[in-house]
Amino acid sequence: MVSTAQQRVSNHEDKGLAAAVFIAIFDRMFFESTAFWGCLGRDAAREESLVRCGFWRKTKRVAARLPFAHDLLAAYYCAFDHDTPLHVKTALIGVLAYFVMPADVIPDILPALGYVDDATAVLTTVRLVAEHIRPVHREVAQAALEQLQD
Numbered sequence: 001m002v003s004t005a006q007q008r009v010s011n012h013e014d015k016g017l018a019a020a021v022f023i024a025i026f027d028r029m030f031f032e033s034t035a036f037w038g039c040l041g042r043d044a045a046r047e048e049s050l051v052r053c054g055f056w057r058k059t060k061r062v063a064a065r066l067p068f069a070h071d072l073l074a075a076y077y078c079a080f081d082h083d084t085p086l087h088v089k090t091a092l093i094g095v096l097a098y099f100v101m102p103a104d105v106i107p108d109i110l111p112a113l114g115y116v117d118d119a120t121a122v123l124t125t126v127r128l129v130a131e132h133i134r135p136v137h138r139e140v141a142q143a144a145l146e147q148l149q150d
Helices: 004-011 017-028 042-065 069-079 086-100 116-128 135-149
Strands: none
Touching: 042 069, 042 086, 042 135, 069 086, 069 116, 069 135, 086 116
């Protein structure tokens, strides 16, 4: 009997040994059965609430000065869309939480440099999940940005 991991390795042998080894190791991690995925209830709701409140508070203060504000808002709307896959939501909420945090790699109070790390994190994450950010997310982000700048 051939295991699932062995089938995946044999299916990816043409892609090289590194890919086959990666898939064999990744398969042993059993992400589906870890405690983390089972406890997304109360703690996740609290974290999501913190991100939502902190996001709008900070965005209202700085939106007009951020050159990446449109991407930031599109990421926000994608992250809280019920149709967005869990792995994409996780990445986007993570980067939104980084944006909201007052203490990060480069403090936001430094003129001209304060948002470089935030921009890098947001733009990198948005590019990685770009196929999940739909036109409706961008349209709503544009409308929100216009409202924030008034």
